[in-house]
Amino acid sequence: MINNVYYKNIYFEKGKCKYMIKLSHIKKVYDTPSGSLQALKDISLTVEDGDIYGIIGLSGAGKSTLVRCINMLERPTEGTVEIDGQDLTKMNEAQLRSVRKNIGMIFQQFNLLSSATVYENVAFPLKLSGMAKKDIEKKVMPLLKLVGLEQKARQYPSQLSGGQKQRVGIARALASDPSILLCDEATSALDPQTTQSILRLIKKINEELGITVVIITHEMQVIKDICTKVAVIDHGVIAEKGSVIEVFMNPQQAITHEFISVLLSDELPSAFRQQTVSAEPVEDGYLLLRLTFLGESADEPVIMQLIKNAPNVDVSILFGDLDQIQTVPYGRMIIGLKGDAQKVKEAEKWLGEQDVKVGVIGYVKRHDAAVD
Numbered sequence: 262m263i264n265n266v267y268y269k270n271i272y273f274e275k276g277k278c279k280y281m282i283k284l285s286h287i288k289k290v291y292d293t294p295s296g297s298l299q300a301l302k303d304i305s306l307t308v309e310d311g312d313i314y315g316i317i318g319l320s321g322a323g324k325s326t327l328v329r330c331i332n333m334l335e336r337p338t339e340g341t342v343e344i345d346g347q348d349l350t351k352m353n354e355a356q357l358r359s360v361r362k363n364i365g366m367i368f369q370q371f372n373l374l375s376s377a378t379v380y381e382n383v384a385f386p387l388k389l390s391g392m393a394k395k396d397i398e399k400k401v402m403p404l405l406k407l408v409g410l411e412q413k414a415r416q417y418p419s420q421l422s423g424g425q426k427q428r429v430g431i432a433r434a435l436a437s438d439p440s441i442l443l444c445d446e447a448t449s450a451l452d453p454q455t456t457q458s459i460l461r462l463i464k465k466i467n468e469e470l471g472i473t474v475v476i477i478t479h480e481m482q483v484i485k486d487i488c489t490k491v492a493v494i495d496h497g498v499i500a501e502k503g504s505v506i507e508v509f510m511n512p513q514q515a516i517t518h519e520f521i522s523v524l525l526s527d528e529l530p531s532a533f534r535q536q537t538v539s540a541e542p543v544e545d546g547y548l549l550l551r552l553t554f555l556g557e558s559a560d561e562p563v564i565m566q567l568i569k570n571a572p573n574v575d576v577s578i579l580f581g582d583l584d585q586i587q588t589v590p591y592g593r594m595i596i597g598l599k600g601d602a603q604k605v606k607e608a609e610k611w612l613g614e615q616d617v618k619v620g621v622i623g624y625v626k627r628h629d630a631a632v633d
């Protein structure tokens with residue numbers, strides 16, 4: 262396999278460290294003409310070996326500053342950055358240059374040399390490090406093969422599509438055998454289909470080469486598609502972090518809800534929209550519940566069982582959708598329960614005992630004049 266020959270890890274022996282990247286109490290203050298600006302305020306997070314760690318936030322939240330602190334392109338004002346147990350904040354520039362070989366980075370705008378061919382772009386960091394020409398060739402061609410560009414070696418960036426340019430960026434980032442790949446909005450300039458193909462490539466690199474990946478993005482779709490863990494950053498602080506599945510199933514903060522809701526088109530039928538929602542039963546109204554199923558429970562016939570268990574309650578499915586978080590099935594549904602208030606309560610209780618997450622929207626009266 263290609264990584265046995267060309268991806269020998271020079272800095273890190275697996276199994277020796279419990280973590281790959283550990284940021285502790287990072288603060289970053291920029292001096293600006295209008296005064297000092299605190300871009301990061303006490304950020305702590307740990308990225309473990311093999312993670313694909315997503316950092317999501319709105320524009321200006323501090324994502325780029327944070328990712329640039331990981332490889333010390335930005336020096337934090339306070340706090341420590343440990344990679345494989347080494348504290349980068351204590352290093353001088355020469356030491357940092359050496360450690361940075363262990364950290365590849367790709368960018369939104371690809372940052373390729375326009376006057377160099379694809380081959381020369383990937384060879385560039387190797388040339389700089391003084392590698393012999395024949396060794397460079399041995400390294401560059403397998404990398405181009407890995408990213409699917411071996412036929413484009415002699416072309417220039419201007420002759421490539423956006424996705425192909427990012428593939429060159431990835432091959433170049435991998436040239437120094439990194440253990441870590443930092444991706445700063447790497448798919449933001451790409452269309453959705455190309456984004457998918459680049460994300461698949463990043464996942465392959467993570468899985469086959471064992472490279473730990475940190476992805477900075479403002480798109481929850483990217484997090485959902487490939488990340489194992491996520492941190493939501495807001496105004497320079499981490500609002501929420503955890504496994505992607507946990508955060509999707511149980512978002513705690515309003516900003517996380519907002520990011521997730523962009524992906525979820527779980528709108529109520531028009532008959533229920535703009536109706537007053539009450540916490541207490543309303544006469545002739547429905548109790549609306551939001552159900553979330555994960556993993557195997559997504560396949561289970563919970564609704565059929567509910568109908569059997571609560572024969573006197575009308576069950577209406579108002580919205581349903583089956584998706585995946587990476588390979589885990591993830592189902593969402595909005596249902597309306599109508600009937601005797603006590604029976605409806607019992608049906609809700611029964612659902613709460615099943616392998617499904619139940620969120621109560623409230624009691625709503627159907628607006629019969631509406632057309633669905």
Ligand SMILES: Nc1ncnc2c1ncn2[C@@H]1O[C@H](COP(=O)(O)OP(=O)(O)OP(=O)(O)O)[C@@H](O)[C@H]1O
Pocket residue numbers: 291292293298300318319320321322323324325326327479
């Ligand atoms: N070199 C700098 N000098 C001064 N202020 C900066 C500098 N870099 C970033 N900032 C400020 O720090 C804050 C965080 O910026 P940063 O680029 O890290 O955010 P971001 O989440 O990556 O945003 P975007 O998605 O728009 O790139 C912003 O208010 C920005 O204006």
